[in-house]
Amino acid sequence: MTSKCGRFILPVVVFTFIIVSCPVYALGCVYLVSNLIELALYLLIFSVLFIVLLWSFLATVFTPVATVPPNYKLTDQEFELLSTKDGLEKNKLLQTYIKGKNLLIQTRSSAGSVRYCLKCKHLKPDRAHHCSTCGVCVLKMDHHCPWVNNCIGFSNQKFFILLHFYTTLYCSYIVCTSIRYVVPMHDDYLLDYYVVWFV
């Protein structure tokens, strides 16, 4: 299992890439674009994309995961009683807990029983799953993402989708605005190479 410190490596790498890309692009623009209006426009759009990308990344990383509400919690007595039951009896007891706590749980396990978490000691709401990395049950859990060191679920799913959308937009923008400057440089290099070796 990855250590607690080790889990921060990938988010720090991603964060560093985002931060470093800013001066690299800005200096490249200043160096290559001679038209001032074009330069200002490039940098303005880039700044907006950079800010929204950074915001969506930080929001995905730092938004706390949505955990299961306290009314789903089983008391020590309820949990102990549960551990004495088996099969159908256990399922019946879990059904009575659901009714007693007035909970709305529709999802059942593949065996048809009410889902509950042995580690967190509570009934599991629909689409909640236990994350072994975070050590808690997460509402509407999708997966644990090592790149942001956070569970993607109810609280940060929107930021995660936005992060993908802005990353695509950001990278596409950089490629589209630099290609006309980078390709001729590459062509010149190829031309020099051709002249040196073949002429």
Ligand SMILES: [Zn+2]
């Ligand atoms: Zn759990």
Ligand SMILES: [Zn+2]
């Ligand atoms: Zn997690």
